Structures are given as structure tokens and as C-alpha cells.
Amino acid sequence: MASRAKATILDIAREAGVSKSTVSLVLQGSGLIRPETAVKVRKAIEDVGYVYNRGAANLRKAHSNVIGMVINDLTNPFFAELAVGMERVFQAAGVVPFIANTAENPVRQEEVLKSLMEQGVAGLIVSPARGTTPGAFRRIETAGVPIVFAMRRLPDSRIPVITPDNHRGAVLATEHLIRKGHRRLAFFGGSSDLVVYHERLGGFLEACQTLGIAAADRLIVEGETSRKGGMACLETALAAAEPPTAALCFNDAVAFGAMLALRRRNLEAGADFAVVGFDDVAEAEHYSPALTSVAVDTGGLGERAAHVMLKMIQSRTTRAEDHIGAVSLVVRESSGPDRSKQGMGDAA
Amino acid sequence: MASRAKATILDIAREAGVSKSTVSLVLQGSGLIRPETAVKVRKAIEDVGYVYNRGAANLRKAHSNVIGMVINDLTNPFFAELAVGMERVFQAAGVVPFIANTAENPVRQEEVLKSLMEQGVAGLIVSPARGTTPGAFRRIETAGVPIVFAMRRLPDSRIPVITPDNHRGAVLATEHLIRKGHRRLAFFGGSSDLVVYHERLGGFLEACQTLGIAAADRLIVEGETSRKGGMACLETALAAAEPPTAALCFNDAVAFGAMLALRRRNLEAGADFAVVGFDDVAEAEHYSPALTSVAVDTGGLGERAAHVMLKMIQSRTTRAEDHIGAVSLVVRESSGPDRSKQGMGDAA
DNA sequence: TCCTATAAATGGAACGTTCCAATAAATCAA
DNA sequence: TTGATTTATTGGAACGTTCCATTTATAGGA
Numbered sequence: 001m002a003s004r005a006k007a008t009i010l011d012i013a014r015e016a017g018v019s020k021s022t023v024s025l026v027l028q029g030s031g032l033i034r035p036e037t038a039v040k041v042r043k044a045i046e047d048v049g050y051v052y053n054r055g056a057a058n059l060r061k062a063h064s065n066v067i068g069m070v071i072n073d074l075t076n077p078f079f080a081e082l083a084v085g086m087e088r089v090f091q092a093a094g095v096v097p098f099i100a101n102t103a104e105n106p107v108r109q110e111e112v113l114k115s116l117m118e119q120g121v122a123g124l125i126v127s128p129a130r131g132t133t134p135g136a137f138r139r140i141e142t143a144g145v146p147i148v149f150a151m152r153r154l155p156d157s158r159i160p161v162i163t164p165d166n167h168r169g170a171v172l173a174t175e176h177l178i179r180k181g182h183r184r185l186a187f188f189g190g191s192s193d194l195v196v197y198h199e200r201l202g203g204f205l206e207a208c209q210t211l212g213i214a215a216a217d218r219l220i221v222e223g224e225t226s227r228k229g230g231m232a233c234l235e236t237a238l239a240a241a242e243p244p245t246a247a248l249c250f251n252d253a254v255a256f257g258a259m260l261a262l263r264r265r266n267l268e269a270g271a272d273f274a275v276v277g278f279d280d281v282a283e284a285e286h287y288s289p290a291l292t293s294v295a296v297d298t299g300g301l302g303e304r305a306a307h308v309m310l311k312m313i314q315s316r317t318t319r320a321e322d323h324i325g326a327v328s329l330v331v332r333e334s335s336g337p338d339r340s341k342q343g344m345g346d347a348a
Numbered sequence: 349m350a351s352r353a354k355a356t357i358l359d360i361a362r363e364a365g366v367s368k369s370t371v372s373l374v375l376q377g378s379g380l381i382r383p384e385t386a387v388k389v390r391k392a393i394e395d396v397g398y399v400y401n402r403g404a405a406n407l408r409k410a411h412s413n414v415i416g417m418v419i420n421d422l423t424n425p426f427f428a429e430l431a432v433g434m435e436r437v438f439q440a441a442g443v444v445p446f447i448a449n450t451a452e453n454p455v456r457q458e459e460v461l462k463s464l465m466e467q468g469v470a471g472l473i474v475s476p477a478r479g480t481t482p483g484a485f486r487r488i489e490t491a492g493v494p495i496v497f498a499m500r501r502l503p504d505s506r507i508p509v510i511t512p513d514n515h516r517g518a519v520l521a522t523e524h525l526i527r528k529g530h531r532r533l534a535f536f537g538g539s540s541d542l543v544v545y546h547e548r549l550g551g552f553l554e555a556c557q558t559l560g561i562a563a564a565d566r567l568i569v570e571g572e573t574s575r576k577g578g579m580a581c582l583e584t585a586l587a588a589a590e591p592p593t594a595a596l597c598f599n600d601a602v603a604f605g606a607m608l609a610l611r612r613r614n615l616e617a618g619a620d621f622a623v624v625g626f627d628d629v630a631e632a633e634h635y636s637p638a639l640t641s642v643a644v645d646t647g648g649l650g651e652r653a654a655h656v657m658l659k660m661i662q663s664r665t666t667r668a669e670d671h672i673g674a675v676s677l678v679v680r681e682s683s684g685p686d687r688s689k690q691g692m693g694d695a696a
Numbered sequence: 697t698c699c700t701a702t703a704a705a706t707g708g709a710a711c712g713t714t715c716c717a718a719t720a721a722a723t724c725a726a
Numbered sequence: 727t728t729g730a731t732t733t734a735t736t737g738g739a740a741c742g743t744t745c746c747a748t749t750t751a752t753a754g755g756a
Contacts (some may be wrong), residue, residue, distance in 0.1 A: 006491065008742055019706045024744060034704060049490055054466040055403035055412075056742035059711040064403075066467070074447075075428045075630075084423055087449055091456070096463040098446035099422075101435055108439070115444040118402040119414070119467070142397055143354065227634050256634075263636045282423075286575050286604075288611045356712055367736045372714060382734065404712035407741040699756085706749070713741085723732070 007048040016044035027052065058120050066096045067309060068116035070109065070126040072152070074101040078251070078279050078298060079127060082150060085302025086125060093310055095122070102129045106136070113140065123309045127151045130193060146312040148320070150305045153195050160312075160320040162305040164296035166196055169327035170203025173248050173276045173294050176329055178211045181338035182246035182274060186219040188233035189254030197250065200278060204248050219244050223254070230257020231264075234273075238265075245338045246274035252281045255291055259334065270336040280330055289333035301325050355396040364392035375400065406468050414444045415657060416464035418457065418474040420500070422449040426599070426627050426646060427475060430498060433650025434473060441658055443470070450477045454484070461488065471657045475499045478541060494660040496668070498653045501543050508660075508668040510653040512644035514544055517675035518551025521596050521624045521642050524677055526559045529686035530594035530622060534567040536581035537602030545598065548626060552596050567592050571602070578605020579612075582621075586613075593688045594622035600629045603639055607682065618684040628678055637681035649673050 009023040016023070018041060025033050026041040033041075058064045069086060071079050083099055090097045100116065102109040109129045113136075116124060123146040128136075134156055137147055141159070153161040177185060187204045190197040201220065208218050221236050223229035230249060234257070237244055249255035255277030259269040269275045270289045277284055277293035284291040308320050357371040364371070366389060373381050374389040381389075406412045417434060419427050431447055438445045448464065450457040457477045461484075464472060471494040476484075482504055485495055489507070501509040525533060535552045538545040549568065556566050569584050571577035578597060582605070585592055597603035603625030607617040617623045618637045625632055625641035632639040656668050 010742080020743085021706050021708095021745085022704085025705085028744085032704065037704080049487065051487075051491060052466045053407075053468065053742055055406045055468055056711090057744070058403045059401075059407070059713090059742080060744040061711090066463075074422065075425055075432055077423055077425060077428075080423045080425075080428055084449060084451065087451075091459070096448075096460075098448065100444075100446065101432060103432065103435075111439070112444075115414075118400045120401065120403055139397065139399075143399060260634060260636055286608055288608055358712080368713085369715085369736050369738095370734085373735085376714085380734065385734080401712055404741090405714070407712080407743090408714040409741095697756100699754105701752105701754080703752070704750085707747095709744105709746090711743085714739105716739090717737095719734100719736070721732105721734075723730105725730080726728090 007050045008053070009050075011048050012041065012044045012050055015048055016041045063122050063313070064120045065094065066098055066119065066121050068113075068119075068121040068124045069097050069099045070102060070112055070116070070124060070128075071099060072102050072104050072109075072127045072129045074099070076253070077283070078281050079151070081281070081298040082127070082302040082305075085299035086150075086306040087302075088299075089303045089306035089310070093306075095310070097306075104129045106131050106133065110136065113137075117143065117145065121145065122313050123147070125150055125305050125309055128154060141318065144318060146309060146318050146320075148305050148309050148312070150301065151196070155195060158319075160308060160322055162301055162308065162323045162325070163196070164294075164301060164325045165327050166199035167203040167206075169278060169294035169296065169329070170200040170248060171207045172327065172329040173278070173292075174204050174207035175211065176292070176331065177246045177248065177274055177276060177335060178207070178213065180246070180274060180335060182244075183213065183338065184217045184219070184242060184244040184246075185213060186221060186233075186237045186244040186247040188221050188237070188247045188249040188258055189223045189225055189229050190250035191222050191225075200248075200250060217242075217244075225250055226253050227257035227260065230254035230259075231261040232257075234258040234261040245340045246276075246335070248276045249278060252277035252279045252284050252291065252293055255293065255334070256283070256287065259287070259289075259291070269334040271339065274335040274338070276329075276335050284330075285332070287334075292332045292335035293330055295328050295330045297325055297327075355398045356401070357398075359396050360389065360392045360398055363396055364389045411470050411661070412468045413442065414446055414467065414469050416461075416467075416469040416472045417445050417447045418450060418460055418464070418472060418476075419447060420450050420452050420457075420475045420477045422447070424601070425631070426629050427499070429629070429646040430475070430650040430653075433647035434498075434654040435650075436647075437651045437654035437658070441654075443658070445473075445654075452477045454479045454481065458484065461485075465491065465493065469493065470661050471495070473498055473653050473657055476502060489666065492666060494657060494666050494668075496653050496657050496660070498649065499544070503543060506667075508656060508670055510649055510656065510671045510673070511544070512642075512649060512673045513675050514547035515551040515554075517626060517642035517644065517677070518548040518596060519555045520675070520677040521626070521640075522552050522555035523559065524640070524679065525594045525596065525622055525624060525683065526555070526561065528594070528622060528683060530592075531561065531686065532565045532567070532590060532592040532594075533561060534569060534581075534585050534592035534595040536569050536585070536595045536597040536606055537571045537573050537577050538598035539570050539573075548596075548598060565590075565592075573598055574601050575605035575608065578602035578607075579609040580605075582606040582609040593686045594624075594683070596624045597626060600625035600627045600632050600639065600641055603641065603682070604631070604635065607635070607637075607639070617682040619687065622683040622686070624677075624683050632678075633680070635682075640680045640683035641678055643676050643678050645673055645675075 100112040149161040221233040280293040280295035448460040497509040569581040628641040628643035
């Protein structure tokens with residue numbers, strides 16, 4: 001074994017005393033070859049230490065078996081879970097997903113997409129980086145490579161999207177807080193360059209409206225979507241003249257930040273101020289106090305995105321339906337009733 | 349644009365009125381072609397919506413420009429940070445890193461490695477899955493593809509390894525606890541099928557030995573390397589006849605778990621029981637109380653691994669030196685002095 | 697026996713690049 | 727002018743597969 005130059009099917013053919021075509025057939029598991037021959041060939045494959053050259057094969061074959069997953073922030077466990085969900089499905093389908101990280105940088109994203117295209121990917125699942133320009137995927141679309149967006153959408157594009165029902169999730173969470181007796185509510189974190197932000201904030205506002213929370217009693221604090229951002233949001237909120245008693249946070253990271261800031265002030269989330277997160281990452285359950293959060297079934301959405309992609313590839317189309325995933329509110333300890341005015345709150 | 353069949357350099361050549369060789373030269377940025385010609389060709393490239401076919405190119409070229417990163421658990425932020433560190437370096441070197449996740453499963457790892465090899469990667473950086481068999485990389489080695497292990501090593505292999513100085517880190521942390529007056533110490537989490545476990549536990553034991561902690565006063569509790577595992581460890585430890593007053597944890601996840609379990613018992617990490625973690629993930633600083641932990645410079649190790657890989661590729665060798673990264677103890681709030689016997693502790 | 701039908705194996709022409717050797721054009725020295 | 731040199735460009739043969747159209751071997755039917 002271990003010849004310096006790498007072995008090809010021709011070497012195998014020579015070793016096994018058959019033609020290269022036969023070897024190719026064996027590699028593809030064709031039923032046309034005699035079992036004994038197949039065994040002979042497979043032995044030769046072992047002996048020469050052959051590794052299949054997919055690049056060469058793709059030159060002839062219509063489609064490759066690799067799919068690109070482009071993720072905006074791999075260090076965020078939320079997106080990592082998404083990636084893992086997709087992987088499960090692809091693995092079962094014999095497709096190899098390659099993950100690339102854009103670190104929330106559109107330029108890097110451009111490079112990564114170019115590379116993936118050059119490798120001849122069969123499809124692309126993308127959670128676009130913040131600030132992605134509307135035309136960023138034009139070229140890929142015209143090249144006929146299917147794309148699916150996951151978790152985030154671009155303002156106008158016609159590319160299919162898999163996201164949780166952000167609006168509904170925010171409504172659920174907000175209703176929950178109001179039913180707990182809170183009358184002055186805040187929305188923490190996020191910024192308006194994200195479509196998701198508008199969806200979640202929209203749900204919050206709608207629920208406030210419906211359940212009769214006056215505009216003056218809603219506080220919206222934009223901020224980084226991180227722990228740090230959450231801490232800042234809480235400080236801002238408590239500095240207000242009539243501070244809120246509860247907050248729906250853009251995501252769990254913001255919520256964790258808010259809870260941390262509370263503890264620094266010797267306040268307890270749940271008892272002194274209600275906090276609800278969004279995404280329900282694994283950590284939420286293990287926090288103390290445990291975080292009430294909107295569960296979006298991240299892994300499930302990843303699987304769904306993968307399925308849609310597989311179907312698109314199979315039917316060689318570049319169109320597909322959007323998919324809005326169901327959400328549910330997981331009530332834990334961080335969202336207690338309003339206690340700011342004892343005797344007045346009508347907690348449910 | 350957007351012709352159904354994808355454009356090749358021949359189409360470009362026709363469009364620009366030159367030969368395919370000229371186009372190829374332009375694509376490679378050769379200085380041999382006349383600037384005006386290059387401009388003409390580049391315009392044609394735009395017009396026909398060309399995407400480079402790296403598979404075809406690799407058929408002729410010696411080496412590809414893709415590197416595989418095989419990570420055992422992408423949902424662990426620690427490994428995600430490692431991956432991100434590597435990416436930084438590779439990007440700058442014009443190399444495209446493809447990340448694949450093995451989910452700590454040797455079978456999956458085998459598949460992933462096979463795929464990567466078939467794609468013709470120039471090198472492989474691997475954080476091996478638990479339970480990887482010693483021979484798992486034999487084939488890749490004999491194929492002459494350089495491999496670097498990151499964070500974890502295999503028991504016997506000669507493959508270069510990039511890891512933090514686990515032994516020293518554990519010594520530092522243990523000395524710290526002892527100097528804080530603790531006399532009954534525990535080591536929480538991990539299991540002996542991991543080389544890293546032995547390194548860290550070894551440091552712990554050595555420091556105990558050196559500073560005169562009797563064997564009877566050391567408690568070793570194996571467990572899952574997760575929050576859940578950490579919680580279990582703490583319960584086990586406190587159930588002992590003479591429970592420890594401090595613990596060094598296998599990693600931060602275990603430490604977080606232990607702190608959680610403490611809180612559930614209405615005990616406070618730092619005040620009632622000292623906890624030290626390992627790895628110093630971003631979260632450690634933002635926990636409450638903030639976690640004392642051994643910082644290993646994850647991103648830096650990733651960069652280092654990437655550099656080693658690049659050098660190996662360049663010098664077409666399959667050997668390289670191991671690299672043991674410096675560690676430091678970051679003291680925060682979770683590791684207070686021993687208060688179990690007031691008046692007796694000689695806290696420093 | 698010969699002919700036909702089926703099964704198994706094969707040669708050769710792609711696929712889209714790179715790169716060498718060769719050509720064509722422009723420049724220079726004499 | 728001629729030949730030598732440099733500068734730009736080009737055809738053609740790889741690279742390692744797949745797949746179609748054939749060929750060869752095997753079996754079955756008369």
C-alpha cells in the first residue's frame with residue numbers, strides 16, 4: 001500500500017484484472033457485475049489504498065453530493081444547534097454538509113459562498129449575515145443552485161425561508177406577562193436592521209394593543225443581541241421615570257444579560273422583575289432562576305430546512321414554500337407576577 | 349446571462365475572442381497576459397455568469413485549497429471558538445476551511461473523514477471523537493495527507509497535537525484552592541477514556557501531593573462533561589462522610605453544573621464551597637458568581653493549529669512538533685477561602 | 697447444431713481545467 | 727535586412743471519473 005502517487009481506478013483495474021469500467025460499476029454498487037468479480041475488485045481497492053476522487057466524478061455527473069451550510073455565528077449555540085439538526089437529516093440522505101462560518105460579516109459571507117459554489121455544491125442553506133445586501137444571492141440563483149434561508153430572511157427576496165413563528169411567539173410571551181399582572185412592559189434588545197426584530201417586536205406590540213397596554217406603558221430598548229446588550233437594556237429600563245416590571249427579550253442571550261444585571265442590583269428575576277427570553281436554548285432550563293422562554297425547536301427547524309433542500313434538489317427546482325415553525329412558551333421561574341403594587345395586581 | 353448549462357472557460361474564450369489557455373491564465377492572475385486582454389476576458393467572465401470549477405482544476409493541480417476541520421461537538425462553545433480561531437488564519441491564507449461535526453460519534457467521524465478525503469482536502473484538523481480507535485487515521489496518514497490534532501490527543505499516535513498545558517493548568521488551580529485554605533479537595537467530572545482527563549487529574553493529584561493534602565482528603569468523582577454531570581458530581585461529593593470544601597472541575601460546563609446544584613441547595617459558590625472551572629469559556633466571566641477558571645486561549649490554539657497545518661502543507665511533510673499552549677488561572681468570585689471551620693483556616 | 701436472448705464486461709469519448717511546448721507578433725542589436 | 731530575444735497567445739495532451747454503445751461469454755430454445 002501507500003504508493004506515493006495516489007491510486008486511481010486504473011490501478012485497481014490492473015490489480016484485479018478487469019477493466020476500469022467494471023471498477024466504476026463496482027464503486028457505484030451496480031447490480032450488473034458478477035458477485036465474485038465485485039469481491040475481487042473490492043479486495044484490489046483495499047490493497048492499493050484507493051480513495052475515490054469525487055472531483056473527477058462530478059465532472060461527469062450532473063450533481064455533487066455536498067451541500068453548503070453557511071452560518072452567521074457558529075459560536076452562538078443557537079445556530080450550532082440549527083446546524084446539528086440539519087446534519088442529522090443530510091447524513092441519513094447520504095449527503096455531506098460542509099459548514100462555513102461567516103462571523104456575521106457580509107464580505108466573509110461573499111467569499112464563503114464563492115468557495116462553496118466553486119466546489120460545486122448541490123445546494124446552499126444560509127442563515128444570512130447581518131447587513132447582507134439584497135443582491136448577494138442573485139448570481140447563485142441564476143446559476144440554478146437551490147438556496148434555503150434558515151432563521152433569518154432578507155427583506156425582499158423570493159428565496160424560501162424556514163423560520164419560527166416569531167410573531168406568534170412574541171404574542172404568547174407578552175400575553176403571559178400581562179396575565180401575570182404586569183402593566184408596564186419592555187422589549188429588550190435587537191435592532192431594526194434585522195427582519196426578525198420587526199417580527200418579534202410586532203408580536204409584542206400587537207399583544208399590548210389587544211390587551212389594553214397603553215403606548216406610554218411600553219418601553220422599547222434596542223441593543224446588542226448578547227448578554228452584554230441585555231445588561232445594558234435593563235439598566236436603561238430601570239433608569240426610566242416609571243420603570244417597567246417585566247420584559248420580553250429579543251433572545252435568550254439578552255435575557256441572560258438582563259438577569260445578570262438584576263442580580264448585580266440584588267434583585268431576583270421572577271420575584272422582582274419578570275424576564276422572558278426567546279429561542280429557549282439548552283441553557284435556559286439550567287439557569288437559576290430557570291428562564292421562561294419561547295421554544296422554537298431549533299433542531300427541528302434545521303431538519304425541516306434540510307428536508308426542503310433535499311426536495312428542491314430532487315425536483316431540480318429553485319422554488320419552495322416558506323415554512324413557519326410552531327412555537328410554544330415554556331414557563332419557568334423567571335416570569336413571576338407583578339408585585340410592584342401589592343394588592344392591585346390581578347394575577348391569574 | 350443565466351444560460352441553463354453552466355458556462356466554462358471555453359464559453360468565455362469564445363465570448364472574448366481568445367483561446368481557453370488565455371482565459372485560464374487570466375483566472376490565475378498570471379502577469380503574462382496583456383492588461384487590455386485581461387480586461388476583455390474579465391468582462392466576458394461577468395457576461396456569461398461563469399463560476400470556476402475547482403473540481404476540474406484539482407484534477408490537474410497538485411493540491412486543492414480546502415482544509416477539513418473535524419470537530420467532535422460543535423454545540424459546545426469551546427470547540428466552536430476553536431473552529432473560529434482556525435478560520436481566521438485560513439481565511440487570510442486563501443484557504444477554505446470546511447467544518448464538519450462528528451457529534452462525538454466515531455462512526456460518524458469515519459464517514460466525515462472519508463467524505464473530506466474524497467473531496468481532496470489538502471489537510472485535516474481534527475478534534476477526535478471520544479472512543480476513536482487508534483487506527484482510525486492510518487489510511488489518511490498513508491495517503492500522505494497532513495493531520496493535526498487539536499485539544500485532544502490519541503493514546504499512542506505520532507500525529508502532531510496542539511493542546512493547552514492541561515497538567516500545569518490543573519496544578520495552578522489546585523494550588524490556588526489550597527492556598528485559600530481548603531484541605532479537602534475534589535476533582536469533578538470527566539472520564540478516563542480521555543487523555544485530557546488524565547492530564548488534568550494528574551496535575552490535580554501532583555499539586556495535592558506537593559502541598560501535603562493526604563490521599564484520604566482527595567475525592568475524585570467521574571462524570572459526564574456537562575452541566576448535568578457537574579450537578580451529579582456535587583451531589584455525590586456532598587453525600588460523603590467528610591465532604592470536600594472545594595472542587596476543581598474537568599471543564600467549565602461541569603463547573604456550571606456544580607454551581608447550579610449548590611444554588612439548588614441554597615449554598616453559594618465561593619462562600620460555601622469553592623469551584624474552579626477549566627477552559628474559561630466566555631460565559632465564565634458573566635456567570636453569577638463569576639467563575640474562577642483556567643484560561644487556555646482557545647482561539648489562539650485554533651490559530652496555532654492552523655499555522656502548523658499551513659506549514660505542513662507548504663513543506664509537504666506529515667510531521668510536525670507538538671505544541672503545548674500556555675495557560676493561566678483567572679481568579680474570580682467562585683473560589684473563596686475555606687470557611688468550614690472558622691478560626692482554623694489559614695487563608696492566604 | 698445454430699440462432700436468439702440475457703448477462704457480464706469493456707473501450708472510448710466526454711467532463712472543465714492546467715500546463716507544456718510551440719507559435720506568432722513585436723522589439724532589438726547588428 | 728537578418729537573426730536573436732522578448733512578449734503574448736495558443737493548441738493539445740493530460741487528470742480520474744462516468745456512461746453509452748459494443749463486444750464477449752453464457753444459457754436457452756428449436
